[in-house]
Amino acid sequence: MKDELITQILKNEIVKALGCTEVGLIGHTVAKAKPKDPYSIEKITLILDKGTFKNAFSVGVPNTGKFGIIPAVVGGLLGKKENGLEVFKDIKYDENLEDYIKNRLKIEVIDSDVYCKAIIKADKIYESETKGSHSGKSISSELKNTYKTLKLKDFIEYIEDIPEDIVNIIKQTIEVNKNLSTPELPKDFMKLNLKDDILNHMIKKTTSAVYNRMIGMNKPAMAIAGSGNMGLTATLPIIAYDEITENDKEKLIKALTLSALTTIYSAYHSSYISAMCGCVNRGGIGAVSGLSYYIFGENRIEESIKSFTANLPGIVCDGGKIGCALKIASGVFSIYLSLFSNVPYNNGIVGKNFEECIKNIGKIANAMSPVDDVIIEILKNKNL
């Protein structure tokens, strides 16, 4: 029963995703509402929920070489609505159209689940809207609530004998996420080169993949709990560690499965998206559990989670963008540090065990929602 629930959750929450979905959502919504002649447009009003606004604000738009909401709208005007979230496939970007649209675009941000509405005023009013949820496939809240009652020992039991179809998903995750790590991130973005081979490799591998995803590279990622960057952070530090040390495929698969289980558990105990950086705080805590298992076995997972809880919780999510790679570099450092430190329960938000640590981090994430408004104000007032 328990194991079947876990299997079902994993199948739904580890999903292949191409590009940051927010810009695809905007492009697709615009494509559904576009008039024949884009130069007939007098005004476009885009209504976005906070998360979509924040995450589309400066992320790379596939096939355009550009970043942010304007190219997503222009790409939508150029793309085919039939292509769904892959609306930018095969488009040829048009700079003139961007110039034309730029001053005719108005963006409103609302409080809502994933939402995008486009109202285009041309020869007549064209409208379309797309609603969504941040989890790729749908899982009932009943199942989620049951999953939330599980304990670390349930996850440990599960990874002792992983069903074949989950093993295959994890193998695919290794391949897909590793593939996103090339090319390495450019030196003019980050040229830190630590003389510690293990940590350096973990950081390079993880941040390169996040960077490539954020510039809109045409390669998929295996997303976990609704986020590509979270999937990368939950897996690549472990994959990189394995690569440079033991090369033990079987242990790697167990460690990655544990990481995914922990990441999903963390997401269910806070939310899919939040004002707190999920990649570091949910994907990162997954990587802590997986790596701790990989290196030390099951014995010090709880200690490592406590150390991580004493460390980066709170770090904000100010949207998907290349800068995420820096947050994740610090995340990888902190993941690694957690494996070699011990913090007593009396320290701040550190919980008495695995479950309480994750619940406490979730409480912090939920209390941070006013921070989202400040972030959105800052973004709106940027003079770009």
Place this chain on the structure above:
Amino acid sequence: MKDELITQILKNEIVKALGCTEVGLIGHTVAKAKPKDPYSIEKITLILDKGTFKNAFSVGVPNTGKFGIIPAVVGGLLGKKENGLEVFKDIKYDENLEDYIKNRLKIEVIDSDVYCKAIIKADKIYESETKGSHSGKSISSELKNTYKTLKLKDFIEYIEDIPEDIVNIIKQTIEVNKNLSTPELPKDFMKLNLKDDILNHMIKKTTSAVYNRMIGMNKPAMAIAGSGNMGLTATLPIIAYDEITENDKEKLIKALTLSALTTIYSAYHSSYISAMCGCVNRGGIGAVSGLSYYIFGENRIEESIKSFTANLPGIVCDGGKIGCALKIASGVFSIYLSLFSNVPYNNGIVGKNFEECIKNIGKIANAMSPVDDVIIEILKNKNL
């Protein structure tokens, strides 16, 4: 004029401090209200502001070998009120008294500036209260507001020709804060040993000092903008870098002065204490400016500050405690990373220049105040 203001601010905001002031505040307040016979006490009610509660909750109490509010109260009952914040000087801790007091102590937390009131019910009611501010000495809000209008170039100009008395304060800072770095932190707390000598030395030196301060070691720190840990984070990464590389005392003094100026600037643009970790976000940003100046001269200070702004802002302050050393280890990593990365202005809360970055981080810190309530709830409900 400008330079005189800066000198005055530095003289007031770089202050020698022994131990975490919050437990001293509690001990002193209790000492002022204590009856002759502590075993006559029926009940002690302690009313604390949030910051004092949070920061005293699991910090080391000097001369007791213990951590947190109960030993601070017991220490206050044993100490002399004449010793002020150094109330724990010369006491001999009494375990029996701790057992006696433990179940007679009630703590209330209120929303206020630094505040502690003790109401002791014994043969009669004894009361005392201490009010304070988190800055050691007082600076008018007019001066603070003028300081907030300064720009990076004013700080750069200032450090080109630092007045002799400030040079002496900085020299004292080097000596005092370096001295707190020994002994190294114990391996059972943290045994990360990076093969990168520079980063490893910076982390060890800074975290050891923070750890020693948090266990209540009887050595002072030079606090900056009201916080000892902030002073350590703003100075030791630079001191350690200098030690292991160039050993250039003159450049070190300039870099540390710039760091202090930036740290104070950050504190004035948010607040002395907050739900966001000031050590990492204010002391850390100081260290970024100082180190960037030390290594590259004045040219890439702004780029380094932008990279740091893209990184750890938001990380919570859940009170003074040994776990701070882990946050600060990640802080040092992120400080170092910022020196070697570049993030464009369109990235999230990254500002267009030094001043805007610091203002934006301040906005985040201020928006995080609801998080403090969650942290205090978590602490109150701990089953210690």
